[in-house]
Amino acid sequence: MPTYTDPPTAADANPIERVLSRIRTKSADLPTPEEVEGFRLAQKLSFSCAQAVAAEMRPGWTEGQTQDWMTSYLHDHGVRTSLHKPIVGFGPRSLAPDAEWFPAKGAGLTLEDNDVAIIDCAPIVNGYAGDVAYTIQVGDVPELTEAMDFLSDLRNRIPGQFTLPETAATIFEWVTGEMEGAGYQNAVNGYHGHILGHRVYRHRPASANFRHYLPTVPFGYKASWHSPGFLLKSIRRALMPELLGPFHTGPKTxxxxxxxxxxxxxxxxxxxEELLVVEDGYAYWLDDTSQKRIVITAGN
Structure with a gap:
């Protein structure tokens, strides 16, 4: 079974990350209307995949089966690569165990009645990345409904945080404070790197159409489920400016x-998870698809 720290451990102070995150990279440039539309279409396909697999899932499905279904769906819709392979977390894995938010290995866990599933996919469509995550509940689970209501309210207020003059690090602090104030824990503190978000890019054709991932040996499992193009672009842009964590002090655009x-x-x-466009003094979500709730009937 997965292991996790309860409560999740906050990140240690990292002065190097603070300094590196200040580097202004091309990712901080304001997107053009054409680019915004490209990201919108990529996100639309991502949510279509999430909603389509949710319509098929039933108790008894495994995480691995769900990931394979999503991979096939994206391929059938013209996707040749993604920022990362589809990630599915049922039950205990939905908690984001310590540094273990990644695709299930093998069959993984099995979906049960009164369970929760998080599905996460990031296809690259015409060079644009659409990275989204969706939470699905099985049956009537009041605690989950309340938590999803809380996240919907948090979502409404997040764009305003990006327009404030304070550094991006305060956004991480604010999200953590809001969650803890409502009686929840910030599961992102269980992620490797404590990542609340990351920048997305337009990829060149060679990268957008490269179908292969790095082998687990010698690169390790974490590298093996990210596309090489995404990893290389992040490294070229110094990595830290591209990650929204507790120490990000660089541009927010x-x-x-x-x-x-x-x-x-x-x-x-x-x-x-969904895409947020940040301009000078203004931030907005691309659409509201994430707010469509999906409940799988228990016992089917």
Whole structure:
């Protein structure tokens, strides 16, 4: 079974990350209307995949089966690569165990009645990345409904945080404070790197159409489920400016994949992820598809 720290451990102070995150990279440039539309279409396909697999899922499905279904769906819709392979977390894995938010290995866990599923996919469509995550509940689970209501309210207020003059690090602090004030835990503190969000890019054709991922040996499992193009572009842009964590002090403009993830005690995790466009003094979500709730009927 997955292991996790309860509560999740906050990040240690990192002065190097603070300094590196100040570097202004091309990712902080304001997107053009054409680029915004490209990201919108990529996100639309991402949510279509999430909603399509949710319509098929039933108790008894495994995480691995769900990931394979999503991979096939994206391929059938013209996707040749993604920022990362589809990630599915049922039950305990929805809590984001310590440094273990990644695709299930093998069959993984099995979906049960009164369970929760988080599905996360990031296809590259015509060079644009659409990284989203969706939470689905099985049956009537009041605790999950309340947590999803909380995240919906948090989502409404996040764009305003990006327009404030304070550094991006305060956004991480604010999200953590809001979650803890409502009785939840910030599951992102269980992620490797404590990442609340990351910038997304337009990829060149060679990268957008490269179908292969790095082998687990010798690169390790974490590298093996990210596309080489995404890894190389992030490294070329110094990495730290591209990640929204507790120490980010650089520019906030650009297109971000924002992924708040909370823990409901030690039972469930609830998450959303979608693209946020940040301009000077203004920030907005590309659409409201993430707010469509999906509940799988228990016992089917």
């Amino acid at each position: 650009g297109v971000w994949a924002i992924e708040p993830h909370l823990r409901v005690g030690t039972k469930y995790g609830v998450k959303f």
